[in-house]
Amino acid sequence: MFPAIRLRTPKKSDLPGSGAAPADADSWLTPSGAGSIGKPVAIGPLVLVLMLVLLGVLWFADLGSRSLISPDEGRYASIALEMARSGDWITPRLNGLIYFEKPVMQYWIGALAFLGFGVSEFSARLWPALSGFLTLLMVGYTAARLWGRESGIRALAIAASMTWVVGNSHFLTLDAGLTFFLTVVLCAVLLAEGAASDAVMRRRWIWLAWAAMAGAVLSKGLVGVAIPAGVLFVASLWRRDASLIRGMHWWSGLLVLFALATPWFVLVSMRNPIFAQFFFVHEHFARYLTTVHQRQGAWWYYVPLLLGGMLPWTSALPWLGRSGAQEVGRRDGQARDLLVVWCAFVFLFFSASGSKLPSYILPMFPALALLAARALRDMQPGTLRWHLLLPTLVWAAAFVISTNAARFASAAAPAEVFAPMAQALRVGAVVFLVCAGLGWFSLARRNVTVAILCVAFGHLIATTVVLRSHDAYGQLKSAAPFAAALRAELHPGTPVFAVAAYDQTLPFYLGRDVTLVAYMDEFALGEVQEPDKWLKTVDEFVTRWQALPQAAAYINPVIWTELQQRGLPMRVIYRDAGRVVVVKK
Template identity: 60%
Template structure:
């Protein structure tokens, strides 16, 4: 499984926006040696904390700038999340439950997908999962008082690292879950056992120094990071990522595959009347998953990966319930993922119908083959799972199903590379690099590909483009060009230059008689040189 988990990381081009953005920041940090102030394309960038940039920069220094090094931390985060879930399941409910938890987590579609693309959410989910698992092991891991205290301290450490990964959500999710489960079960014992004084000291010792240093070096940091990037992002639609209240429900259904059919099993009616049975590990897991879902559903800014932290909790719950669910019900459970992969198989035969002017059919053909291979792999695994269930070997069936889903998902991800090339500057850089000198100015006019600085290994001058660069351009206005006319004046004066353009901008400049020679063009963008 470990080999399969990592084998595709370096075989796909980085795509815009997230992969290019976070790879470029880490690469710039590695080259500049400034570990306090993140920069994106040479401009100040304070939307997120630096932990993933630090780790990415270290990997670039050790392994060189590559797609593999860029994606290594999300992949490691996903694998460590899976191992944490398996370890916790084993400690709470025994070896069989631990193995099932490992298999369920390793094959949950949304965990696999987010571990194989470069975003911040896999790292955040790792540390949130560690904090959740540490709390579960402290309360229900059968340790003595010293062991319990150590697990609670580990939870505080993990929360601090979650904050350094993506901000205040690193404490909001654990804190919100604690409040929710306490109100729901009317049991506030967890609050009294959190070792608040020593825990807060540990938390601040890890999380606070960077925030203090960043504020001292950059006067605009605190207001932008805490107000604009947290409160405004959550409470308003300033980032234009709104969605309906049910936005995450289809993502939950699809992202939990092939275990979506287990959702009805997760809620079990209580029969015990003992006060000691009032609060269980399952209660915490249910509260965790519900809080994540509701919290992000209420947000004014929504992205698909935001709910990733709920899936490890669901994997633990599913693994626990699998041990008590009848074989007949488990066999019926196979129907939903088999039907889903059959749909994938049918869609793969109709991929040409999805072609557009900006997405030609030739880039969709490899995806169709990847979908077919994935569907075949899962069908074989589904047959094996049916066979093992018929012999009451639930764990063997779970392992077969998990392996089939993992192979199928990775096949589809690998086949995405043809389409991904349309959202990557890798082919542009390959053409442009031999044609320019190291000091040739490169402009990005009215558009921007986040992967371009990474693949060219240098910053690009933005022209009439703001988006997430507003703060950086306000603080350092000389690093960009505000208007097309100012750009043209500079372009005309240069002996050699290159420019990245969208088709509409290219057409406008061509009609104005701007001297330029096309060196790269595809369905979505154009790269030109000063004649």
């Protein structure tokens, strides 16, 4: 995992500003403990393996403990489940209707997880969690190759504890998979630059970068190429050096990219002529350049998400881009420049978009972890102790707020759903404060790596405890609470309708599609292409309901009141502030 790194005394030509490349591939790298302020820590292979096992247990243990929530988790789980059951691995379908908003990678791996491990919340979330875990390993491996094994351990620990990395890896969205592939692109280019004197090894790293770009494109579309291309161009301008562009092995690299990424796009377009226009125009250019998707935000939208998502390392932001006294060789500075450009480009790219969602900036966090590990080589243990104050204050504030969580209750979210989360916040705060205390003590003894591990594991455990408690609130956004009761009322062939409302998790928990009534939203394309699969008006639904011997419906509460007044025969089997589920009397 973390290679042994050999040390060579730098030549004058290797020093910053010399403009010359080192004589061998690893000359600018440092061994474990070298170049780091504080006591180097001897972490042997067995201890490292045990740490990774512990991290893996913490990372994957919670996946199946929470119900899927709407919209993203239900949407992507339902598409993958339908793909697994239908055997159609080309055309994605959501609730039986064609769905072309996103590429196919998540659906393929989700379908394989369902076939291999059974249908469950664990299987549904397995790919995001695995993507996050592989991202951590890639970050750790890269830092170890660049700056020594101890820096690799620090980088992995920092990335594994970043709030935004943890959170997005434990809910079913597409951004964890995209981030993994983009991280491989970034790290492969960094390692290729480090292997400049070994042409064969450099070419292999560059080919890996192109292959990872294909995975990113299949995960979320053209952004998988746009971000690496933008960073490549800006970094070359920043350096005033086109060697990075010239060294990308364009002909063979493009061959790798197109060979891996284009087959699905060709096949899905052949089967569905409408795909290309909808996917590339509506879902890419219109999404980015306009507000047609109604997900706009202020120019500073991502600032609080960056500050909160980087916890417990937020206070490191001001010094991540420094040159540093421990900078060895021209390529060390080049690595720093590329990482800084990557972070800035991702942040500004999505800030400029007409459509914003919180998880979009996730691909910058692995680069931030690498920058943090690099910068830590120069930080004095005494200085680092002060950086513990911010996360300590945040968790202490969370503890205080949790003692009066009922103040956040409302008609849509009653006080009882906040009680488990409040208790989890208190437990998490205590865990982190204890670990922060151990970190403070370790820094006093100049054990920087031990302190980082204490803080990282403390924040990861605390965050995991809070995530586990989310299910009480998540039930308000999931069909899990009423799906079992509804299934008990259904006979084979009994139709289920979604009237002027839709819960993305309903098809997953019912194990069948539902008929949409007076509801379009993201189904508009599918409903236009397959108009016989839905009902356009509530009146059509009333006519169909009255003619059926048995039926069930998930109904908007306002529409349910109207239908009651019209005397439609219905029996309520579930009701809360925002949902009504009925069966025909």
